[in-house]
Amino acid sequence: MYTHQYPKRVRYGETDQMGYLYYGRYADYYEIGRVEMLRSLGLSYRELEEEHHILMPVLHLESRFVRPARYDDLLTIETSLRRLPVRDIVFHVEIRNELEKLVNGGRVRLCFIDKLTGRSLPAPNILHTLLAPYF
Secondary structure, eight states: OEEEEEEEEOOGGGBOTTSBBOGGGHHHHHHHHHHHHHHHTTOOHHHHHHTSOEEOOEEEEEEEEOSOOBTTOEEEEEEEEOSOOSSEEEEEEEEEOTTOOEEEEEEEEEEEEETTTOOEEOOOHHHHHHHGGGO
16 A cells, blocks of 8 residues: 655635635545655656656546535645556545544546547556555
């Protein structure tokens, strides 16, 4: 299993009229977790797209709301891969507040698409090479 944590402070513009982190922003936070996790492995989304010609569209997203996050809260986005990707990749996400209380949890499943042909691909070798030591 590979797990990565990333701190993210709730900005004023991300909140709703109640002062809570707007529910639609959680998908953005999940993306931040995915992008920063890959970056922590030494691979950027840009590199995947431009050098390896691989796109990763979202197939499925689940989210459960446990307690609100508010303006200026410092959150921790914890993103985990529980299995090596094969035909798809599933990111499990837990977002916690400064008291380490769970705010939100979810998962996102993405697939791999050849940027040049638009066809589905198995997980790229570069990902297996970077992730294999953790599994």
